[in-house]
Amino acid sequence: MKRRFLLFLCVLAVTASLLSVLGSGLAVHRAVERLVLKQAKERLDLIVWGYSAPSSTIDIYSLVDFDTEVLAVEKDRMLVFQYGTARLDLNSDAVSVFKRQTGSFYFTLYVDKERAKETYFSFANQTIAITVVIFGLGFVVFGVFLLRNTVDPVSELARMMVSITSQNLRIRLPPPKRKDEIGQLIHAFNKMMEEIGTAYEKRLEYVEDVIHDIVTPVQILEGYRQLIERHGRREELVEEFLEVSRVELAKLRDMALSLKETQREERKKSIHSAQASQITERIVQAYEELHPSIVFHRDIAPDVLLSLDPIDLERIVHILLDNAVKYGGGKIWVRLGRQELSIEDRGPGIDLEERERIFQRYYRSKQVLPTTQGVGLGLSILKRFSEEYGFKIQVETASPTGCIFRVLFPNPSLEERGV
Numbered sequence: 001m002k003r004r005f006l007l008f009l010c011v012l013a014v015t016a017s018l019l020s021v022l023g024s025g026l027a028v029h030r031a032v033e034r035l036v037l038k039q040a041k042e043r044l045d046l047i048v049w050g051y052s053a054p055s056s057t058i059d060i061y062s063l064v065d066f067d068t069e070v071l072a073v074e075k076d077r078m079l080v081f082q083y084g085t086a087r088l089d090l091n092s093d094a095v096s097v098f099k100r101q102t103g104s105f106y107f108t109l110y111v112d113k114e115r116a117k118e119t120y121f122s123f124a125n126q127t128i129a130i131t132v133v134i135f136g137l138g139f140v141v142f143g144v145f146l147l148r149n150t151v152d153p154v155s156e157l158a159r160m161m162v163s164i165t166s167q168n169l170r171i172r173l174p175p176p177k178r179k180d181e182i183g184q185l186i187h188a189f190n191k192m193m194e195e196i197g198t199a200y201e202k203r204l205e206y207v208e209d210v211i212h213d214i215v216t217p218v219q220i221l222e223g224y225r226q227l228i229e230r231h232g233r234r235e236e237l238v239e240e241f242l243e244v245s246r247v248e249l250a251k252l253r254d255m256a257l258s259l260k261e262t263q264r265e266e267r268k269k270s271i272h273s274a275q276a277s278q279i280t281e282r283i284v285q286a287y288e289e290l291h292p293s294i295v296f297h298r299d300i301a302p303d304v305l306l307s308l309d310p311i312d313l314e315r316i317v318h319i320l321l322d323n324a325v326k327y328g329g330g331k332i333w334v335r336l337g338r339q340e341l342s343i344e345d346r347g348p349g350i351d352l353e354e355r356e357r358i359f360q361r362y363y364r365s366k367q368v369l370p371t372t373q374g375v376g377l378g379l380s381i382l383k384r385f386s387e388e389y390g391f392k393i394q395v396e397t398a399s400p401t402g403c404i405f406r407v408l409f410p411n412p413s414l415e416e417r418g419v
Helices: 002-052 113-163 181-231 235-258 276-290 310-327 378-389 412-416
Strands: 069-075 078-084 095-102 105-112 295-300 331-336 340-345 392-397 403-408
Touching: 002 069, 002 095, 002 105, 002 113, 105 113, 113 181, 181 235, 181 276, 181 378, 235 276, 276 295, 276 310, 276 331, 310 331, 310 340, 310 378, 310 403, 378 392
Parallel strands: 295 331
Antiparallel strands: 069 078, 069 105, 095 105, 331 340, 340 403, 392 403
């Protein structure tokens, strides 16, 4: 774009210079011709006056340009004298003739216009050349200014737009100081890139979250399959496996359907009441079957209703129990009240300086062994749920070892009163 603009600028400058030279030359030619003729008339008038005035001290011969003019004086049609160049063709079309009469004397001034104009043209040509140079320099300075302030920002914007990929959505143009259309365009581009980058990152996070949540139902189904293989095809075990399969497959189906949504944040959530007691009890039983070596203690209040999507509540309980199983040390306490869900374990615990960082995506505590499964997504999903539903998460140290995760749900009655 710069090359094309510079080429266009050069062509425009040359064209403008040629037109200005032609126009100026034509105007100067006409002006000089009028000036030469005017001065010739004035000098002839002065010659006639000086010749007819006896007391005049005017040297009439000095008023005649010997190189380009001829002065003829006649009396009674008789040539008295002729003064001037002998090279002048008095009958040429390039010669202008001026006549005056005083008494019986006739004065005729022959002027070679073309040769007379040459003395002026040398100066005029220099003036035109200087003017064209100044005009050209001014045009170049203006072009450079226009290039830097208009073409360069647009070229940089085009270059960045061409280079945009999913790997560099954080590129930005420097904030514009100008408030014209170019500045508005740069501001709109940066704002658009900010929105695209944020939407793309949220899309990736959502896909990763769904993949993380898919793993848990698959693990449960795989655990029951192993139980059936280990204990045989007992009727009660097969029926339990079919019931769990129905629930987990329904969850997988809902997750698969939700993948069709472009942005999870734009999904309009309807208000649900989750049967928290039943959901928590069912999930704890499933984990007891999957992990018979772990002791689960439960204190679940009956008929607890929470204002959450039931699937989201299942994901919350799964995340907390899955972490407790991985790091819990063999004993887990599950407590559910009217406004609180807590999971306590006897694992190594979490240091104070790590309690904020554990909710970051892909972060894993220093206490975690390299062989422990997981990628560090579960608690970041829990954090996102807390932002969506407005509940709080507390991490405390258990006694004698381990930690307690508390989920404190808002009080619906207080919210309804605006407290």
